[in-house]
Amino acid sequence: MRRIAGPAGVMAGIIAAFGYVGSVDPNQPGHYPVCPLLRLTGIYCPGCGGLRSAHAVAHGDIAAAFGSNALAVIGYGIFAVLWVGWMVRAAAGKPVRITLKPVHWWGIGAVLLIFTVVRNLPFGSVLAP
Template identity: 65%
Template sequence: MTGENRRVDPSRTPPAARPAPGPPVPPYVPPAPARASRARSTAVPVLTLAGVVAAFAYVGAVDPNEPGHYPVCPLFRLTGILCPGCGGLRSAHAFAHGDLLTALGANAAAVVGYLLFAAFTAVWLVRAARGAPAPRIALKPAYWWVFGVLMLTFAIVRNLPVGSALAP
């Protein structure tokens, strides 16, 4: 055998040729992310708010009470049954004009949704301005089921004679 083809056994390496033992190498820890600027951290909530304001401005300018501007609810068109969202555009139009009673009469659930969204967006914007992480909606499945049952109940009651006040 020639010297090129021989394998070297590490256990037979003389001690002087082995690397000296040293302190253990710590695992790689990535550097902490750089803190985003205030403008960058508030960009997403501000753009979300701007989109919602633009949508409300459009619905406020184009009256959904006049036919031909918006599509009709397909469930209402096919069955005559009001869904939980029926009257939502009329509600948004009245809300954009500051007429809270008319908005509640068109769709009370939508008005509650507008107010909840406004509160969530305000919290999100304040937290982003302070550099805190965005708020999360982490509800247990039971709460989502309760929400679904409430919306189903709202839809059923507004279609009954006793709940005609909830119909748009």
């Protein structure tokens, strides 16, 4: 049990966060702060719509989640795969090592930048929340 305490604790935190966002609707004004970038510039950041996406996932509406923030839903999937790998390795008593090289970080940054730019252009409005 001690070996899986880390992944189990992280999953408990994720479940609590999704439970809260699932019960307190971000579609209703006044519950969560507005994105400062959106408020000051009118530009959607890569995280805009993330709470609405999490709310939709908590309610099992994957289509609405993709409509709110497709990148966040993909991130939820990547997290799930990594978490399962972590849990399996922890249960087997093997250490987990995820090392990202600078090229990986640059790739992540490029994806975030491209997503941000495209969702703010007229032809990419389908990606806007």
